[in-house]
Amino acid sequence: MTALLKNVTNCIWYAFDSLQNNDVVHKSKLKVLTANIGTLLDLYGVEKGLDHFRSSQELTFDEFKYYLQHEVFSSLPKTVTLPIIREYEKKISEVCWLVCRKRLLFRDKSVFGDDSVFKLFRIFCLLADLVQDADDTNRYVVVLHPSEAGIVAEQLVHCLGLRWDAADWEALGSSIGHFKWAAFLAVLEAKYCCDQQLHSLALIEAVDEIYDVFIEDIIKKGYLLKRGYLLPTMREYWCVLQPCALTYYKSSSQKEQCGRIVIDEYCSVEASAGDGKIQRFQLITPDRTFEFGTQDHKSRLQWISSLRQATAVSGGAEGYQRRARAGRRGAGARREKEARETKARLQHEVRARLAAEAQAQELAELCEQDNKKLEELRNAQIELEKLLQEETQAKRDEEIVRALQARVLAEEWERREELERLQEEQNRMLEEERMKRKQFEILQAEKEAQYKEAAQRLKDLEDEKQRLDAELKAAQEKISKTELTAHALHVQLRDLSPALRNGERARRAVSFVPTTKSSSDTLIDIKAIRHSKVIDNNENV
Structure with a gap:
């Protein structure tokens, strides 16, 4: 309910102003005021949040207003009818009036009763504005524009059956300026209600009448x-x-x-x-x-x-009066703007006229000087024409030089592009050479590995050859021994009898021939194996 807080801000400020000390109020005092406002709005316990609001124990009016807006008035429904808002405004104004009434009722000579003063106070808060004090920017003050105060005074005068003097009020408003509460109430009592013939009931009825018009919106x-x-x-x-x-x-x-x-x-x-x-x-x-x-x-x-x-x-x-007040403010602002613009335009025209007169006089004085300088200017013109021709020729020469520079620059760019192309080709060739070298190194490493492997295999074959040679030599020795044994046996057989020799020869021939043949076959097999291994080793190498 931002609109409700905006409508009662002036009343709350007067209550705050009555409690403050050096532009701040202690939280304990504000808790009482907040609790009363919350009770009127059917909100209970809203003052407890002040203990945790800000770290200091004292608050300025801006801080207190911020707390009311976010912790109290924000709890109200967003859509509230106008009669309910008007009832809330009345109750909050009464609470604020109880806080500040003693201070606002004080005056030397009173004409209005306390109830009438409260109604005038509500009218004042309705039409006034909360602005920063010109002397102290940290302090606020509620002031009423002279035009708004004139509307209230005019209504009061008409309700009392008196004659309204607009020119007199305009002079009074221009001398006082913006009205504060004390000045507003003093002007109404001292200027328009000081007549001894006015009855107190007439004053009460007149105040009630304007209260109905401004506060109750009675048309x-x-x-x-x-x-x-x-x-x-x-x-x-x-x-x-x-x-x-x-x-x-x-x-x-x-x-x-x-x-x-x-x-x-x-x-x-x-x-x-x-x-x-x-x-x-x-x-x-x-x-x-x-x-x-x-x-x-x-x-x-x-x-x-x-x-x-x-x-x-x-x-x-x-409310109707609030909208009417906003409309009057807008119209007044437009009128003031138009008046300022008109005044500025008139001042501008006066300054322009004076400037034109002064300029005309200066032109008259300068006319003679111009006639004298005319001849000088003609001479200067001739010299300037010569200089212009020289400058034209210089520009032509400059254009020729620039054309030559452009051509040289173009050739330089072509050469640079050719160098860049050659550099790219050189880099590409270097890269290819680097790749070939890398491949050659890989191939060389593979060949070295194969060479080492072949050398190892050759060594193994040589070892195998030596072993086979040893085995062949042993086999040859064995064959030699066998041949010697066979030869000895043949000699012994020749010494035996022919029959026995024949029978024994026949028997031995059956048993000996395979033995001899086995030895020969063995020798031949050994030689063949050795020969095949030598061939295999040679092929591997």
Whole structure:
């Protein structure tokens, strides 16, 4: 509910100002004020957060306002009707008034009663602005624009039945400037309500009247004749018109409410034919059509105009007077801007006229000097033409030189490109040579490995050859021994008898021939194996 906090900020500032000491207030005092505001809003325990808010025990008004916005008013529903907002504003204003009333009621000579002063205080807070003090930028002050204060004073004067002097108020406003509360109340009491003939009840009624206009947003009130819903008779009621509703009571005391008609942008008002004594008009709502009447034509026109105005300003969650104040501020700002622009434009025109006159005089004085300098300028022109021709020739020469430089630069670029191309080719050839060298190294390593492997195999073959030679030699020795043995046996056989020799020869021939043949075959096999191994070793090498 940012709008609610914005509406009651001025009242809260006055309560804060009554508690502060050197622009700060202790948290213990602010907890009481926060608890009262929270109770009015049906929020309990909102003051407990002040203990943990900020590290210091004292808060400035900006810090306290920040706490109220984020910890108190943010807990309210976002969509609240205008009557509820108005009721919240009234309760919070009363709490703040209890805190600061003693300070704000103090004055030398009082004219208004305390209740009237409270109502004027609410009107002042409604129309005033919270701004930084010109003398102390860390301090705030609530001030009322002279035009807004003039509207309140004019309403009060009209309600008292006095004559309003706009020129006198304009002079007073220009001399005082922006009104603070004390100056505003002193001007109303001392200038417009100091007449001894004014009764206290008249002052109370006048304050109540302007309170209804500014705070309650009452556009118009008075007696009206209303046609009943069941019976067609016209009955008189005291009617109070606000932007959101038309409420009617039994009497002007407004104690017994008889009904309430909601007014919105979908309502319309139309005049209807009367019977000569009663001037009738109709209020048409989406649910029902209401018929009213007045005793004269003028009153009917006033009520029709007021009802149409109420339907036009019924929308929105902000009060009619607040919107009207914003509109006046906008119009005033535009008028001030236009006035400043007009004043600046007039000043500019005066300065321009004076400057033109001075310039004309200077031109008249310079005219003679120009005539004298004209001849000098002609001579200078001739010299400049010569210099121009020389400069033109120099530019032509410069262009020729630049063309030559461009051609040389182009050739240099071509050469540079050719060098870069050659460098790239050289780098490519170096890379290829490096790759070939790397491959050659790999191949050489493989050949060395094969060479080492072949050398090892040759060594193994030589060892095997030596072993086979040894075995062959042993076999040859064995064969030699066998041949010697065979030869000895042949000699012995020759010495035996022929028969025995023949029989024994036949028997031995059967047993000896395989033995001899086996020895020969063995020798041949050994030689063949040795020969094959030698061939295999030679092939491997």
